[in-house]
Amino acid sequence: MSTRNIEIIVGAFVVLAVLAMVMLSLKVSNLASYGDVGNVYEIRAEFENIGGLKERSPVSAGGVRVGKVADISYNNEQFTAVVTMQIDGDYRFPLDTSASILTAGLLGEQYVGLEPGGDEEYLEDGSEIELTQSALVLEQVIGQFLYSKAQEE
Amino acid sequence: MNGLANFLQAVGHRLLNRFSRIGRGSLFLWQCLLSLGYLLRRPRLLVAQLYSVGVQTLLIILVAGLFVGMVLALQAYIVLVDFGAEESISLMVSLSILRELGPVFTGLLFAGRAGSALTAEIGLMKSTEQLSGMEMMAVNPMKYIIAPRFLAGILSVPMLTAIFMAIAILGGFFVATEMLGIYEGVFWSQMQTKVDFYDDLINGMIKSVVFGFVVVWIAVFEGYDCVPTSEGLGQATTRTVVHGSLAVLGLDFILTALMFNV
Numbered sequence: 001m002s003t004r005n006i007e008i009i010v011g012a013f014v015v016l017a018v019l020a021m022v023m024l025s026l027k028v029s030n031l032a033s034y035g036d037v038g039n040v041y042e043i044r045a046e047f048e049n050i051g052g053l054k055e056r057s058p059v060s061a062g063g064v065r066v067g068k069v070a071d072i073s074y075n076n077e078q079f080t081a082v083v084t085m086q087i088d089g090d091y092r093f094p095l096d097t098s099a100s101i102l103t104a105g106l107l108g109e110q111y112v113g114l115e116p117g118g119d120e121e122y123l124e125d126g127s128e129i130e131l132t133q134s135a136l137v138l139e140q141v142i143g144q145f146l147y148s149k150a151q152e153e
Numbered sequence: 154m155n156g157l158a159n160f161l162q163a164v165g166h167r168l169l170n171r172f173s174r175i176g177r178g179s180l181f182l183w184q185c186l187l188s189l190g191y192l193l194r195r196p197r198l199l200v201a202q203l204y205s206v207g208v209q210t211l212l213i214i215l216v217a218g219l220f221v222g223m224v225l226a227l228q229a230y231i232v233l234v235d236f237g238a239e240e241s242i243s244l245m246v247s248l249s250i251l252r253e254l255g256p257v258f259t260g261l262l263f264a265g266r267a268g269s270a271l272t273a274e275i276g277l278m279k280s281t282e283q284l285s286g287m288e289m290m291a292v293n294p295m296k297y298i299i300a301p302r303f304l305a306g307i308l309s310v311p312m313l314t315a316i317f318m319a320i321a322i323l324g325g326f327f328v329a330t331e332m333l334g335i336y337e338g339v340f341w342s343q344m345q346t347k348v349d350f351y352d353d354l355i356n357g358m359i360k361s362v363v364f365g366f367v368v369v370w371i372a373v374f375e376g377y378d379c380v381p382t383s384e385g386l387g388q389a390t391t392r393t394v395v396h397g398s399l400a401v402l403g404l405d406f407i408l409t410a411l412m413f414n415v
Contacts, residue, residue, distance in 0.1 A: 003197070003201075006200065006201060007200055010204050010207070010208060013207055013211060014203075014312065016316060017312030017313070017315050017316055019319075020318065020319035020320075021319075023319050024251070024315060024318055024322075024354055027341065028247055028251070028322055028345070028348055029251075029348045029349060029350040029354045030348060030349060030350055031350040031354075032345075058346070
């Protein structure tokens with residue numbers, strides 16, 4: 001085979017590999033969502049128990065995905081879990097919005113659900129949600145159930 | 154008493170042989186790396202080797218990737234449908250392909266298809282004294298023969314891995330949407346929410362770079378270091394495939410343990 005043909009075929013091979021990489025980055029993985037960090041604001045919420053919540057878990061309001069969990073840390077003074085959420089800049093929520101940790105389906109992944117209140121002012125970058133509700137931990141629920149059963153008898 | 158002495162001597166001899174091979178292998182790698190600069194002035198050599206090492210391995214990678222993806226989708230469906238979670242097919246297919254199967258399969262196939270060919274080619278050049286002939290003509294075979302093959306192999310494996318991953322996921326997509334009735338949008342969105350660019354894709358590609366480096370090193374060294382007889386050449390080719398494959402599997406365990414902090 002002539003040198004030119006070999007060069008053409010090798011070129012096509014390299015292009016194919018680059019296309020595969022682009023497809024894997026944009027279509028398969030979440031690289032596209034790394035880009036739009038510009039138009040977001042961060043809010044914080046403190047929970048007693050976050051259950052199985054992880055970084056990058058979704059934040060949704062009324063079933064619509066409005067952001068993601070950016071960071072999870074532990075407050076040593078209050079002994080609570082601090083969840084930092086990145087909310088898409090297109091969405092706004094009143095100051096008295098409440099946050100609860102919910103589970104998608106019975107055994108599905110956990111996410112933060114936002115329930116808007118009625119305040120005139122809106123949450124902005126750095127503000128904190130006061131009203132929070134912890135995750136439902138299955139073991140505790142079962143424990144309470146058994147305890148109440150035992151009391152009845 | 155004499156038997157024991159003979160035994161000890163044989164063990165010591167083999168051990169020393171091992172060490173000398175490791176030593177020669179490391180020196181060989183060092184010389185190889187030093188000769189890579191020569192390729193900057195002669196890129197033609199590299200392109201020719203990219204063709205014979207990379208492009209000619211492409212077909213087996215495409216076919217293997219397609220079938221691995223399709224089989225994985227079917228298997229995932231059988232397990233997940235019992236839990237009513239068949240929509241997570243795409244997640245299972247993509248994570249297992251990106252994290253494990255893509256790099257490992259490509260490494261194994263590459264050792265079998267291209268590694269053995271590299272060893273045989275270089276070994277035959279050595280047996281027919283082409284390498285010594287070059288040295289006589291003051292052409293450094295390290296620069297002219299070994300370095301282009303070495304670099305072409307190292308570049309090819311990550312490219313082949315990316316192609317393997319992409320075609321495997323497309324195969325899984327085909328089976329999931331056409332045969333199993335999963336919605337297209339669900340397939341892609343499930344994948345995108347859970348597959349992380351750095352944790353999954355980049356780690357998989359790092360694995361493939363490591364595998365490529367080790368497999369090509371073994372292949373080229375076995376050829377260069379083979380006993381220049383037809384029997385020695387056969388043994389060297391076999392060793393390339395066996396040692397290359399074992400190295401891929403062993404390193405995969407170490408890299409997985411390091412990357413996904415278990």
